[in-house]
Amino acid sequence: MTGCERDSADAVIDKDGMDALITILAARGRTVVGPTVRDGAIILAEISGGAELPYGWGVELEAGRYRLVARDDGAAFAHSAGPQSWKTFLHPPRVREWSADRDADGTIVVTADDTPVPAYAFLGVRPCDLRAIAVQDRVLTGGRYGDSAYRRRRDGAFLVAVECTEPGATCFCVSMETGPAVGPGYDLALTEVLDGDGHRFLVRAGSGEGAAVLAELPSRAADSATRSAARDRVAEAADRMGRTMPLVDLRTLMRETLDAERWNDVTSRCLTCGNCTMVCPTCFCTTVEDVTDLTGDHAERWRHWESCFDRDFTHVPTGPVRDSPRSRYRQWATHKLGTWYDQFGSSGCVGCGRCIVWCPVGIDITEEAHALNRERGRSTAQEAG
C-alpha cells in the first residue's frame, strides 16, 4: 500500500471492464439497474450494457431546476441525484400486500402476496443514496415487525456504489456526513478517474460476493497514481458542495423552532404538492387501498406511496389533524431532520438535494434550516437582552 487506506484487493477497470461488470451481474441472474439518459433526465432503468450508461452527460441542478448537459470528458458518473432513487425498486410505489377470498359460507382465506422479487444489481449507487438505503432498512425492517417483501428485495440486491466526484449545486452530503466518499454497505465501490492516463475506475469489494465478482472482472492491479487520483477527486468534490446545513444540532433546532415565524414564510410558497416526498430517497409513507373483483368474493390489499402533504394523510373522524399547509411542511421538515432520530435512530435526510431540485417553487430545505437557525438566534438574543 502506498500510504492510502484503500482495500488491498482494489483493482482498476476500464470501460470494457464496466461492460463486463454488467454482463457478469446479468449472468449471475441479476436484473441490472443503472443510470441512463431518457426523457431529458438521467433515470434509473434496467440496462444490458455499458453503452446505456450516461457517458458524456452531466446535470445542471438548481432549486426547482434540472437540466441535462453534455460533457466533453465522456464521464459516466458525473451526474448527481436524478428524479428517482433506489426506493423505486426496493420500496416500490405500488405493491399488492395480500389477497383474500371468501367462499359460499362466508369463510375468508387470506394469502400473503408471494410474487417473486427480482435479484437486483444496482449500478451507480451514490454515497448519499447508499446511506438512504441503510436508513430505509432501519425503518422497514429494523423494528418489531419487518416488511418481509422489502427484506426479500433488499437481501437480494447487489450494490455497486460509485463515489461522487461531481456534486450538484443542490448537494449537501458533506453537511449530512453521507458523502462524497462511500460509506459501508456496498458490494463493490467504484471511483471514476479521467486524466492523462485514461478513463478508468478504481474498484474495491465490500462483501464476499463483491470480491467474487471483482475476481471475474478483466482488471489490473490498482496503481498508486490511480488511487491518489481517485482520492483527490473525491476530496475535491467535498469542497465543491453546492449547499450546506447550519453547523448546529439539527434535531434540537427542529425541536426548538416548532412555533417559528419562518414556517409561515415557507408555507406562503409551498404548494403542498408532495414532490419532495416522492423524490426523497428515505420518505417511506404509504397508504392502503382495498379492492374487490366483480364477484365481490376476491379482495386485494394494495399499498402505495403516500405523502404527508396530503390533507387526508392525518384524517381522523373529527377531520385532518394537520389541516394547515404550515403544519404539513413543518411535519415533513421536522421529521426529516429531527424526529426521525427519535423514531429510527438517525437523520432522515442524506443531503442528496432532490427535494430542492424537484420542488416546483424551489423551496430549499437548507435555506429553511438556516432561516430557522437565524430566527432562533434572534429570539434567544432577545430573551437574553
Added chain:
Amino acid sequence: MTVPVPYRVVAHRVDTPDTATIVLEPADAALPPFAPGQFAMVYAFGVGDIPLSVCDIDGPRLAHTVRTVGAVSGALHDVRIGRTVGVRGPFGTGWELSEAEGRDLVVVAGGIGLAPLRPLVLAALATPERYRRLNVLIGGRTPDDLLYCGEPWQAAAGVRVTVDRAGPAWTGEVGLVTTLIDRADFEPPRTAAFICGPEPMIRATAADLVHRGVDPDRIRVSLERTMHCGTGHCGHCQLGPLLLCRDGPVVGWTRAEPLLMVREL
C-alpha cells in the same frame, strides 16, 4: 406487513344509535393475547381495516366497540353474526395497570373512549386487593350515547356519569367529565390515572389531575391518530417523535403533554 387472521363474529350488540359491539372468535389459530389498551386492525372484507381497541378480552375471544363514522366502521358496525372478519394485532402499548399497584385508581372516559378502558376496569375489579380506591368517571354527549349501561361492572365500580346534553328523562349529572373529579375519592400523590376520550377532554382532565397533585408520570392517556399498518411503517400515526401505533396509543402524560400543546403537530 402482517396479514389478517380470520375471526368469526359470534355476537353483536347495539350499544347506542351509532355504536355496536362485536365479539370475535378465531376461525382457526388465534392471535397472540391482547393487553388492555392495545388495539387490533379489524378488516371488513373488501372494504378495508381500521384500528379498534379491545373492549373485552376473554381467552382467545376479542370484543370491539365500533362507532360508525366511515365505510369500514359502517361495515363492521353492521356485520352479521356468523360472518368472518380479518384481525391483525395486537398492536401498540397497553395501560400497564400492574404499574399502578397500591395506588388509588382514577379512570376517566369520554364517549367511545370508555371502550379501551373497559378491560382495564374489569382487570382492576378482578384483583381489588392490589389497588386502593377505584374511581370510574364517564362523560357522554347525551344519555343515549352512554356505553355499556347496566353492565354489572358499572355498579361494582361505582361509576359516576355525566352528559353534555341531558334529555327529559335524565336525572343525573350534566357537564364536562372534569366536574366529576371533585367527587372522586382519591389521594392525589398516591394515584394512578387512565384517560381516554376526545383530545380536548384528555388535556383538560390530565391538567386538572396534575393541578390536584397527581404525578404526571402516573397519568396514562390513549391517543388517536390515523393508522393504516399498525406496524410502524406507513407513517400516518406520527405525533412528533412518536409513532402512535408503536409508541402508543397509550402514552404517559409527561411524554404526551408537550406534544399535544403544539397545534397541529
